[in-house]
Amino acid sequence: MLSFAEENYLKAIYHLSEQTGESVSTNAIADTLNTKAASVTDMIKRLSGKGILSYQKYKGVQVSEKGRKAALQVIRKHRLWETFLVEKLKFNWDEVHDVAEQLEHIKSPLLIRRLDEFLAYPKYDPHGDPIPDENGEYKSKPQVPVSSCDVGRSVIVVSVQDDSPEFLQYLDKIGTYIGAKIRILDKVGFDGSMEVQIDNKKTVFISREVSENIWVTD
Amino acid sequence: MLSFAEENYLKAIYHLSEQTGESVSTNAIADTLNTKAASVTDMIKRLSGKGILSYQKYKGVQVSEKGRKAALQVIRKHRLWETFLVEKLKFNWDEVHDVAEQLEHIKSPLLIRRLDEFLAYPKYDPHGDPIPDENGEYKSKPQVPVSSCDVGRSVIVVSVQDDSPEFLQYLDKIGTYIGAKIRILDKVGFDGSMEVQIDNKKTVFISREVSENIWVTD
DNA sequence: AAAAATTTTTAGATTAGACTAAATGGTATA
DNA sequence: TATACCATTTAGTCTAATCTAAAAATTTTT
Ligand SMILES: [Mn+2]
Ligand SMILES: [Mn+2]
Ligand SMILES: [Mn+2]
Ligand SMILES: [Mn+2]
Structure with a gap:
């Protein structure tokens, strides 16, 4: 079970690794999360210990298969909640991200399954980003x-x-x-x-x- | 702004003070929250410092007006979310409490206002408990x-x-x-x-x- | 290839929130 | 009123997550 902070690091690292393809640097993580490099070093040690990242001192980190799965589940929750806020609660697309940052950490597999069903299994969120399914699968449109x-x-x-x-x-x-x-x-x-x-x-x-x-x- | 832990203490203390009418003892709080008395003493000092509780050593605590308002807002969120889970996501009434314990800490006034609207301003939650409005007002049925x-x-x-x-x-x-x-x-x-x-x-x-x-x- | 600059890690401190064990206050009882 | 008992607080420790400052490793420049 990951803490809120761990999930936030993992998500940021996953997104960085998707963008660059290569291993992710300590400073890049610190920048996107607005923390200090020393804090990042601490956290990536913890996440390596849990098998979420693989890490060699001074060489940056890579997301493990286990980490990738976990990251996609957090992203799934984020995007489903954003969709809920726009589709059902009439939020504008610029109002949803910060609330979804909180909601994405709620732990309840049943809740997410039912939310997905309630929204009729949406494939894309209000910003056009694909929503991974329960197995972490998703399809991006060519763009x-x-x-x-x-x-x-x-x-x-x-x-x-x-x-x-x-x-x-x-x-x-x-x-x-x-x-x-x-x-x-x-x-x-x-x-x-x-x-x-x-x-x-x-x-x-x-x-x-x-x-x-x-x-x-x- | 209260932390999750602070909100949980406040809610427990508020409920205890409603039940007994008198000032709430350290041990009673420790019992309901499954913590130790020493932890409670720490926390009630912090909450007194924030003006949420009034506290005299060895005499127990009372919830201040500010604390009462804050407690009712957390309770409002808890009960609105429980109602959402049952009414919209088809949860059974025995499945909602633990999820609502997480959801009640989400900070977004807009979210709660819209959720209330989406649910058509429900007056009672799935367990028959009254849902306070934005001003903390509610009506219990005689029972x-x-x-x-x-x-x-x-x-x-x-x-x-x-x-x-x-x-x-x-x-x-x-x-x-x-x-x-x-x-x-x-x-x-x-x-x-x-x-x-x-x-x-x-x-x-x-x-x-x-x-x-x-x-x-x- | 040496020096300089940059990045990363380590060391040490802090805060919230928890714990155990010990000390202290309050209350009931002999 | 002295003693025993229970409740409460204090003191000290622990972990997660953060920070600053210093040390070490790596990379870039000369
Ligand atoms: Mn978003
Ligand atoms: Mn989005
Ligand atoms: Mn409940
Ligand atoms: Mn209820």
Whole structure:
């Protein structure tokens, strides 16, 4: 049984290892969790002891198979709760993440099974992220960042890679949502910003940072 | 902001003070929480420091107005979650308490407001206990324990005073539920047990302990 | 390849919350 | 009123999770 803190470390490390593919550094973990490297060293020793991570001094950590399974269950709970908050309790997509950070640590297999059933087995959460099933299996839709799309193309928003309220409220403001159509009008070489039209309506300039966090498909 | 442990102590102390009316002893708290008296002394010092309890050495504690308000909010959350689990996720009434013990500590005023709305502002939880509103107000139905009812009377079950799975499963077995009709057939002076008929069907003997934990109205 | 810079680990301290054992206060009883 | 008994508090220890400062390992620069 993992503690809240252990689950939070595991989740962060799992996400980092997915992004990079390589072993995860102490500092990278400290940065994403807003803790100090010394605290991370302590915790990764504890998690290695539990067989969740494999770890060699000064060489970073890797998530074990057992760790991967555990991480996916926490992610499953996080995303199911986010879906519940939006679908049933009428939360906006920018209001759910912090509450889900708490709810994801509730321990009750029955609760999660019933919640999943109540939501009719959703496959994606309000941010377009896939929800793993009880066995940790999930399917991501093929998708690329808007930043990599050529001028002239029309694409559909599939997911957002940042679930901070600031980013999501900005997307609300420019009329972007999961399923919205985005037409690429122009690319500015200088700073990588783009001119796009959303749902055949508003035409806006979006920064490189924004275009990297909106993922789309044809 | 109270920690999980602080909220659990507060809730236990509040319930004890409601039962007895008087100031609550260190040992009574230790007993209900399955901790040691020394741990309780530590915690009640901390809670006094926060203005939640008033405390004089060797004289027990009392819950302050601030403490009462906080306790009722935790109780509100506990009972709303129990109601959610039964009404929406099809939990049986004996399965909800332990999960609600976890869920009651989630911090999000919006979540609780929306949950209350989603459940259509329920007044009573699955065990017949009243659910305080946002201001801590609630109305209990007039009720007495079956043990105090005279032979020959017919009464309706309003609440149960014990929410352990063991007790609730026993009630399921003898066909008793909130709203069930109980007719008092006989009282045994020797051990205080009673013979009762439930919903004009099953006739059973219930122990004094059971009859004290089923509360009823005419 | 040596020096410098950076990353990581270790050592030691702190806080919340728990425990055991010992000391102390309060109450009942002879 | 002295003694015994029980309740409560204090003192000291432990673990999880955090921190700072210092030491050690690794990586980058010269
Ligand atoms: Mn999230
Ligand atoms: Mn999400
Ligand atoms: Mn309960
Ligand atoms: Mn209840």
